[in-house]
Amino acid sequence: MTREEAESVLTEAGQADDGAFPLLDAAIACAIHDYPFRNPEPVRTLASNAAERLAERVGSESPDDALAETMAADMRLNGDLLSYDHPGNTDVIDVAERRRGLSATLAIFYIDAARRVGVRAQGVDFPGHFLLRVETTEGPVALDPFSQGRLVLPSELTRRALRAGLTPHVADRLDVLMAPVSDRQALVRLQNVLFSRALRAEDYEGAERSALRRALLDPEDHRPWLDVAAAREKQGALAGALEALARARSVDDPAEAHRRISVDRVRLQLN
Structure with missing residues (x-):
């Protein structure tokens, strides 16, 4: 896929309704738009295998446990603690090969697998760290894709919110802290990360590309x-x-x- 072909995919994704937004295909197009002519099959293979394994687990485990075990244990997806700023951590093709990445990138695989098997999962644009909201029979819970899909308790959400600078009356409101975002917004957030990194590195061509992807995804x-x-x-x-x-x-x-x-x-x- 060329950069121009990737832009066509992103333009089409930007015109789709939120309910029909092609998250995985758009994420692949974002990666190839940055570095063209790469093979996206590792991404599709990982996504397919994750959905197959998750389907086997959901019948005998709670949705959050099944999702975390599938993605972190079976698929070996985890946060990159040793090289957090590695450029591959924001690229789904690199993440599929390395099995390491940022929370917002890992979440794409979590959400895609959940969608395929009917598990209700959405991204949460938490201050400074992307999380997942998974619906269970006992109510919504928060998972951290960066930390092996670990369950984040409400008290920890509040502590994290306070450290991020939220006021106490906001940090205590779980409905605000766990407000879900659309798949489109989740992918746009990842492009925002790339834009900020490119600006810090004075890579203005990279900054332009990431900003253009945001414009195409959210016209x-x-x-x-x-x-x-x-x-x-x-x-x-x-x-x-x-x-x-x-x-x-x-x-x-x-x-x-x-x-x-x-x-x-x-x-x-x-x-």
Whole structure:
């Protein structure tokens, strides 16, 4: 798959309803968009094997135990503690081969397997760390894909929230802390991680690609186009920055004045 073909997949995914969002295919397209012409079969094989094994477990175990045992024990997926900033930790193709990654990347495999066998699992955009919400007969529970799918107790959620800077009256509200996000939002969060890392490394081409993927995945949000424009401006591609700002302006929202200021700033550099 070429980078252009990956963009076509992401464009189609962006137009899909949340209920029909192709999480695994879109995640593969994101990975290939960064580094084209790679073989995605390890991802599909891992996903297929995980779903098959999970289907065998759910009949005799609770959904959360079955999911954690399948993904962490059977599939050997775990967080990369030794090289947390390794670039492969955000790439589903690399993660499928190394069986190590960030929580947000590992969660893609958890969610895909759960979807295939009817286990209700969604991502949770927890402050500073992506978690999973799994529905059980006793209510929702939180799992941490980075820590072998370990169950995160409510008291620990509150402690983590307080450490992340949330106020006490918010940190005590489990309905807020465990609010699920859509599959689209889960994948967009991963692209946000890539964008932040690329900016810190002054890799503005990488930042542009990750911002563009966010724009394609969520076409109703103007903010990714602002990030595309900023990354292009850093590269000196001012005409491309203006094009991205025009795309941002075409998305109707209250930030129109801010976008116009950005356009004027770039135009001044062209004159």
